[in-house]
Amino acid sequence: MSRQDTAAVPAGLPATVTAGEALARYLHAQAGDFLRSLRLHSESGADTAGVAAAARALRQAARRISGTLHTFRPLLDPAWADGLRTELAWLSATLAQEHACTSRLGRLLEALARLSGATPLPPARGEPGALETAISGPVAETPRNTGTLTVGAARAGALLERQLTLARTRAHSAALQALGSSRFHAVADAVAVLASELPLGPASDAPAAEALALPAELAERRFQEAVAALPLTRAAHPYNAEALVHGLAAASAGEAQDAPWHQVRLLLRLHRYAQEVRHPKADPVLCRAGLVLDRHRDAAEAAAAAATAARTPRIAPATAYALGVLHADQRHEVEAARFAFQQVWQRAAAVTAP
């Protein structure tokens, strides 16, 4: 999960370090992770788990580099920073698809098993062992054996497995193609020379402590403002039924409702990465909030996948019914994640309040 504890970020910013040097140091560490992951990825071969882990590490490094280029753009050559960010975004998006399909399928099959009473319910939040479950999701193995499911649940599972496996295969091909492309090699080259030839702007000669503060504070302010605009009062009331309010309406209505939360998730990342450049210590509240927002995103996308599967022509009513239950279940997971985010946030505010 979060890697900032182990990444070789500067262990403090002495007054003699310039902003350019601090950025170069952070980006150097991330570029090292990027290139190491890339080598592991090509060396892992048939080791699927190894390939997946390497791809995940590659995406993590790419996100951190991209975020740093975005936040500290005023200290860099802006045209160069924008160009590399575009390429890193393309790479991240291409590599993310396969993992997204795998984890979405796992989430949906696990939910189907739970809804069929085939797996034990994870402990509720606040019960022993609940925190880890709340943050990382149930640890139960994805149930491949659908023998204990009802006909509808089993058929829905088989349909989702077909559709998401197909999507994953396509994503895998696209990722392989991307990794073999000249476009990708250009990105890898740019990352390799990132630290040694960092195209800095004129303001980067200022002491790091002050020059990095302003962009980092801007990133934090954008995040805080986006959080303040969230409907947290509603989210604080359990079972407010908001996430499912468009459960049978057009898909776009649900997406519009989710968008501010997804936006906060992205702004939280930018804020976290900007913090990492300046402070090697991870902020546990941001880590927790980030994981809860990941869960929000995952549940929203799983709910959408169930709704999409239900529009497959000529499916049996029992299959469609199971997909409807599954969709609603995942939308409630969305609502639960909003509630959890509000709880994390409220507790953090209570701690920092005078």
Add this chain to the structure above:
Amino acid sequence: MSRQDTAAVPAGLPATVTAGEALARYLHAQAGDFLRSLRLHSESGADTAGVAAAARALRQAARRISGTLHTFRPLLDPAWADGLRTELAWLSATLAQEHACTSRLGRLLEALARLSGATPLPPARGEPGALETAISGPVAETPRNTGTLTVGAARAGALLERQLTLARTRAHSAALQALGSSRFHAVADAVAVLASELPLGPASDAPAAEALALPAELAERRFQEAVAALPLTRAAHPYNAEALVHGLAAASAGEAQDAPWHQVRLLLRLHRYAQEVRHPKADPVLCRAGLVLDRHRDAAEAAAAAATAARTPRIAPATAYALGVLHADQRHEVEAARFAFQQVWQRAAAVTAP
């Protein structure tokens, strides 16, 4: 709603009143309500709302008489009390069906409209105006106009309307038949002479204050023990996903999970009615808890009706999908009611704690 404020219950139990006299006084008031409702019911004719209100009042009085006969059985002629209770239970069950079908259909159509984004979301608990909504359910009119619904939601609504209207028509005929039967006239006669010819047991000569206490305390203890056996720790954690854990399993699994809550609802009534005999004041915590448990029962039955409708042969997949979403929505209402019950209970415990 609750009628104990207006019912002519004894305004206190002076030491000179015997248990038999106190019971006769309370039963006399309830028998009066029963007979008055019966007259209103037959006089209302084509006034559907009047007939429904009269039937409701009739059932309320029947429940109170039956509950009193049950709790204070040791002070009465047991064989007579058991016999009349059986007959009142038959009458209540027969009269309740029509109302249950009507309110279930209203609840399901309202949920479909909400899930389609066609009606505004009621305020969340804790938001202004939320308490009334939490207790009495949304006040929005049942949406008969399904023009704004998606195809699946509209078809699901039409299917539910067909099925529940048919069930209601059957229930109406059964109720009319029951009210015209000699069995019913025997019950009405028994109620009419209830107060004047109350078949008391030997213990009923004791002062009311002490002789009524023991049976009433037993009713309270049974209720408290049933509450203590509820999974309230789990219910206290919002979004614990328990109510939907058998959402795709056999219906009996869900029913087994609901049974202890339905049992608490019945024991709460017996406890309340026993309190009414002794104290004219209503206990607001019991009123709230009772309404929340009514909501639990209504949502559980609505969820079951959606699942039953989904098993109709030859329905379209879109209809089945909408019914699946609806089923899950109502099961979450079940879970929300459990959470609300736990909240009411916890707050009451906090108030009465030393």
